[in-house]
Amino acid sequence: QSALTQPPSASGSPGQSVTISCTGTSSDVGAYNYVSWYQQHPGKAPKLMIFEVSKRPSGVPDRFSGSKSGNTASLTVYGLQAEDEASYYCTSYASSNNLIFGGGTKLTVL
Amino acid sequence: QLQLQESGPGLVKPSETLSLTCTVSGGSINSSPYNWGWIRQPPGKGLQWIGSVYYTGSTYYNPSLKSRVTMSVDTSKSQFSLKLNSVTAADTAVYYCARERIAAAGPLDCWGQGTLVTVSS
Numbered sequence: 091q092s093a094l095t096q097p098p099s100a101s102g103s104p105g106q107s108v109t110i111s112c113t114g115t116s117s118d119v120g121a122y123n124y125v126s127w128y129q130q131h132p133g134k135a136p137k138l139m140i141f142e143v144s145k146r147p148s149g150v151p152d153r154f155s156g157s158k159s160g161n162t163a164s165l166t167v168y169g170l171q172a173e174d175e176a177s178y179y180c181t182s183y184a185s186s187n188n189l190i191f192g193g194g195t196k197l198t199v200l
Numbered sequence: 201q202l203q204l205q206e207s208g209p210g211l212v213k214p215s216e217t218l219s220l221t222c223t224v225s226g227g228s229i230n231s232s233p234y235n236w237g238w239i240r241q242p243p244g245k246g247l248q249w250i251g252s253v254y255y256t257g258s259t260y261y262n263p264s265l266k267s268r269v270t271m272s273v274d275t276s277k278s279q280f281s282l283k284l285n286s287v288t289a290a291d292t293a294v295y296y297c298a299r300e301r302i303a304a305a306g307p308l309d310c311w312g313q314g315t316l317v318t319v320s321s
Binding site: 093122124126128135136137138141142147179181183186187188189190191192193194 | 237246247248249252260262263296300301302303304305306307308309311312313314
């Protein structure tokens with residue numbers, strides 16, 4: 091199974107919104123609602139931000155929102171803040187009991 | 201509060217076996233339906249799911265690594281383990297353990313801090 095496709099970088103100014111895409115296939119993102127998003131700051135472990143496409147774990151600000159259309163999932167960050175600057179990774183369940191990651195997107199807050 | 205902590209050698213020689221253990225505290229390793237997973241990240245690169253194990257011993261492996269991976273669980277010690285054999289420099293990475301809510305599907309909702317394993321002679 092190939093990795094999910096994410097843009098290498100994204101950016102936005104404080105207060106703006108930014109959307110990061112995660113493109114898979116009809117065998118992974120398009121077939122299952124098991125898409126998650128993780129935030130990773132340099133030197134730190136990833137943190138779960140979104141699961142099952144659009145659900146937020148307790149403690150994650152509602153500025154973070156997830157969605158899916160066809161084979162592409164998206165993470166939108168509203169009202170960008172300096173602390174949102176990090177790398178973001180998507181994952182999806184794929185057939186044959188495999189969990190695949192996207193290549194990651196580095197989000198810069200200008 | 202659930203906590204996971206990886207442990208094991210930080211240096212492994214090429215062709216040998218990488219062995220890591222993850223200790224679970226603040227919660228039960230027997231909790232259904234959670235699986236216990238391993239994920240790695242080569243320096244400066246992205247994340248890769250290695251696989252996961254259920255407390256009964258059922259395992260799920262990344263097909264690209266399946267031939268070299270063995271995972272196990274020791275419920276009496278609240279630990280689960282990873283063995284990766286025939287390692288090469290390409291296996292140099294930070295290795296994370298994590299709790300996986302649904303086998304091979306995530307989400308990975310609690311992570312260890314990670315441990316760097318370098319493969320070098």
